[in-house]
Amino acid sequence: MMRVRHLTAFIAALTLTACVTTNEVTGRSQFITIPPSQDAALGLEAMNEVKKTTDVETDSPDAKRVQRIGRRIAAISDNPNLPWEFVVIDEDVLNAWALPGGKIAVYQKMVDSFETDEELAAVIGHEIAHAILRHGAEQMSRAQAQNLAIAGVGAAVGATTEDGQMAQMAVTLGALAAQGFVQLPHSRAMELEADDVGTLYMARAGYDPRAAVRLWKKMRAMKEGGGQPAFLSTHPTDDKRIQRLESKMSTYLSEYKAR
Template structure:
């Protein structure tokens, strides 16, 4: 029995390594002024189009459920504000990936006490009213939130994480043969997991932070607002429970320091944007 378990563990590890070896190295975005150029590895088992299709379906279901409960886009003025800021950021997305101009972007506001916001693959955005009412962000701070979440989608972090899960599940599936259980999960379940349950990695968070401040700066929002935003988030965390946004977006003093550095790096882009706006 010990020998059998040993062989199964080795077989699982071999399959996981084989799956990882089958991943394609790529850089989903251009580096931008901020310099994001890490090589990413995506599994052929997780096509970008398939993940976007699943995201579209889940997003539609979330909106349908919210609408049925009277929780979708209840405040027209609030929705207009979020959409106006989002559109300015989206207009700058081609700096990182030109094909984003062809994405079918959507932006909605969901009535919920949670301090949260997210952007699914393909550009499906949701902002929760708790973020607006409890944090009370300025337009520039809200741009920092949205820029961060948009950057996750541009960088295809969800696809990268699902690819990693696929590789792990392939290895675990060998062990399930002995137990009769199923280690593999469907694509939709894995997307839900990486979007709404599992925390992002420090690498993904740093990339989204840095790209987000550049998007904000290019869109005419002061990138230094990202620092004040996270200070407000940290203050909100002092309550009885941390905001949902922080439970999946770890914050630390080192993160604030990195944001300060990134904001200074893209500050000239913000000044240029203001100059162009004044000229108009």
């Protein structure tokens, strides 16, 4: 039992010490096990898999619009030399996402729902910020560490009991606790961070940052039923996003007017 505890603690301490870095854009400490040199390869591999199973548009008028806005914002970002790629996924889904290495997808419903370039720039700027801040690599790294910790819980319980059901219950409870108190809150923090940096980027690229507030007000109006409670969601509430953006709007506008 003591050996299992010591081994688990040693592995966890070694992993944490080796993988905590400081983000150059935000100054925030991040736990990332994946080197930046692997981001492009991971993102390309994932995007290729998406293209095999999804209707991805790269030459349609909407795709060219997304590419035009995306390249304009990426050019003034903190890493303009990433192998940026911007596509539209032809599905009736109000969503967008970013993969490591600068692979950005916007769903058709998102493009159709926001007709002005400024509002669409708020969406794309947000996703560009995710890529620049390496949030995908950070989430993958946290998932790896979480799995290691859960495996340690199972090993520790298994060393003290022959009851396999009890050991499995300990692992399950550990997974739920990690999701509820570590993974989800951290996801919400990264969403707010991407809101902030993405709005700065769109302002520096010449898009009115006040469109970011309009975007989230429209998103709030389009949602039906209110969704999950905030504490069970990987995303902050729309009201919280709007409030934070409005509180920092003077900074965004200064960047917009100074361009």
